[in-house]
Amino acid sequence: MVKIPAKMNTHCRKCGKHTSMTVRHEKGGRRGSGLVKGTRRANRHKKGSGNKGKYSKKAISQSKMASKTSQKVDLRLTCDVCKSTWVRTYPRSRSVEIVKTG
Ligand SMILES: [Zn+2]
Numbered sequence: 078m079v080k081i082p083a084k085m086n087t088h089c090r091k092c093g094k095h096t097s098m099t100v101r102h103e104k105g106g107r108r109g110s111g112l113v114k115g116t117r118r119a120n121r122h123k124k125g126s127g128n129k130g131k132y133s134k135k136a137i138s139q140s141k142m143a144s145k146t147s148q149k150v151d152l153r154l155t156c157d158v159c160k161s162t163w164v165r166t167y168p169r170s171r172s173v174e175i176v177k178t179g
Pocket of ligand 1: 089090091092093096157159160161
């Protein structure tokens with residue numbers, strides 16, 4: 078369990094200085110667009126004939142893939158001065174709690 082303060086002072090790219098930021102936990106599925114190159118290639122190979130390369134092989138079982146029990150955390154920071162937002166990646170942790178201070 079990692080506790081992250083709901084407000085933190087950090088650098089704002091737009092303001093060009095340290096400002097107070099509101100922290101929000103960005104949950105799942107926001108990383109990338111989903112239709113990455115590998116997905117598009119797999120979709121193309123699914124139809125038609127011929128050797129489908131690595132896509133004709135059996136998938137690796139889930140038990141073999143689940144070696145990590147933690148996930149990277151995405152934090153969405155909102156500047157209290159100019160209201161611009163961006164995502165900051167936090168190191169791996171099992172669970173995250175945003176703690177309100179004051
Ligand atoms: Zn700002």
